[in-house]
Amino acid sequence: MKIGLVGMPESGKSTVFGALTGFEVATGYEGRSSKANVGVVKVPDSRVDAMCSLYDPKKTTYAEITFRDLPGGREDSLDRAVLNAMREVDALCQVLRGFESASGEPPAALDEIIELETECILADLQIVEDRVARLRKDRSDPRELELLERLQSALEAETPLRSIGLGEEEIRLISGYAFLTLKPLLLALNVPEDSVAEPVPDDLTEAAAERGLGLVALSGPVEMDIAQMPEEEQSEFLESLGLEEPASHRFIRAAFDLIDLISMLTVGPDECRAWPVPRGTPAPRAAGKIHSDIERGFIRAEVIHWEDLLALGSESKCREAGKLRVEGKDYVVQDGDVIHFRFNV
Ligand SMILES: Nc1nc2c(ncn2[C@@H]2O[C@H](COP(=O)(O)OP(=O)(O)OP(=O)(O)O)[C@@H](O)[C@H]2O)c(=O)[nH]1
Ligand SMILES: [Mg+2]
Missing domain, CATH: 1.10.150.300 (Obg-related GTPase Ych/YyaF, coiled-coil domain)
Incomplete structure (x- = not known):
């Protein structure tokens, strides 16, 4: 699944891309090449973290989405090449300039x-x-x-x-x-570093609500700093700002929600993993994401909701408590299902 970062020239797309991916990318004048940056980003998921606290697995795998940082086009508008690049992605995130531009222009996010x-x-x-x-x-x-x-x-x-x-x-x-106007769209307001804690201006909240669009505020440069800190420092820094998590995490999750995917989870001592599947996917097809053999030989799915598993602490306790469901081939996988597939080889 590919999500394109789009927006007016110099709105901070490349800066936001760098903050999301941790990549060092050229911004400003140097970033003005026609080449698009592409990066894969893990989708932060507290359910996966909770499962890891139970299983202490050798490996942890999060869902992933791909971001493309598209060039901004000409001085004041988007050219055809940019519009065409936008057609190739599954969803769009528009980065809005919330800071004063290098040439002293005040922000005009609503106009953008x-x-x-x-x-x-x-x-x-x-x-x-x-x-x-x-x-x-x-x-x-x-x-x-x-x-x-x-x-x-x-x-x-x-x-x-x-x-x-x-x-x-x-x-x-x-x-x-x-x-282009059929693609899901998320708005990302790139605010100055000293106003990360301020509320989003009303006109923007209203414009987003009127259009049924999501809106996340973040500061590209601050998020980039956070992404490059060691983990302990990161949580201290966030605490000092009164935040529970980086804004980039909220942004990535909102972007993931745009493309109408849900996550099923698989757990065990080897790996705890989130598997993105389209909403409405029946169990055998979901099993096919893991391996085509499991889809072909599908017998049943044993399903526990991740919260029940976390609360009761083990699969056997869930079974005893009647929290483990046995589902057949018509079962439609739900967000947050922890699933074991039984299959014939
Ligand atoms: N003050 C301030 N400057 C920023 C912020 N975000 C980006 N900039 C600066 O704004 C300029 C443009 O940022 P880029 O990230 O290159 O913007 P872009 O949208 O990728 O630009 P194009 O690809 O040329 O359209 C750079 O000089 C950045 O350093 C911000 O939050 N605050
Ligand atoms: Mg750029």
């Missing part, structure tokens, strides 16, 4: 939200108009034409496609177009 939205709407509209014109001419697919005409009126009314309540089947039908 509206500008990116407008550019994405125009880009999608162009695709829809071209396709509608073609379908009207050759009359090959009346069903698609009808749907695209609906999309066209929404876009003409400046509504992003993610807000018009498309059904699953409709989304499948148009998936090939990779519409």
Whole structure:
């Protein structure tokens, strides 16, 4: 799953990318190359940590997501190459400049939200108009034409496609177009280091709520410092700020939630691990994430909710207490399920 960091030039995308990945990346003028940075990030998960406290496993594996730091484009707008790179990712995070720019411009995050939205709407509209014109001419697919005409009126009314309540089947039908305004979007306000503890301005909270978008505030440079501290120092530093965890952790989890994945857990003395699976996945297909043999020979899934396992302390205690469920092939895996799959080889 790939998530693209997008936004206006100099909004701090590369700085935020560095904070998330711990990579040293070029920022500012040096970062202005056309090459995109790519990095894999572990999704912090307190459920995995809790399982590790029970099993003390040799190995711990978290879910992962891939971030791409996309270039910002021209001085004041996004060019076509950037828009095309945005089409290739599964979800978008828009980094908003919350600090005064090098040339002394005050932050204008609300304008940035509206500008990116407008550019994405125009880009999608162009695709829809071209396709509608073609379908009207050759009359090959009346069903698609009808749907695209609906999309066209929404876009003409400046509504992003993610807000018009498309059904699953409709989304499948148009998936090939990779519409930008249909991609899940998360807003990340990159605030100055001295205002990390301040609340997000009301106009931004409202703009996010109106659009049904998530909004996380973080300071790229502060998060980068935290990411590079030794662990003990990290918790002391966070405590001194009155924070329980780095903002980057909240941001990564919010980004993970964007792509509609849930996590099932596997546990044992060898490994405790989170496995991302799409919401709604039946048990055998989820088992196939671990190994195709387990899917093929699937017999049953033994399922404990991670909180029950943590509270009771062992699988046998859960079994005694009736907290271990035996589920068949129609069972739909739930977020936080600890699962043992039984299978024939
Ligand atoms: N004061 C301050 N400066 C920041 C902050 N975040 C980034 N900067 C600076 O702003 C400039 C732009 O940051 P980048 O991370 O390169 O921004 P970008 O969005 O990747 O820029 P482009 O890729 O050129 O579009 C750099 O000089 C950063 O050091 C911040 O939170 N506070
Ligand atoms: Mg950059």
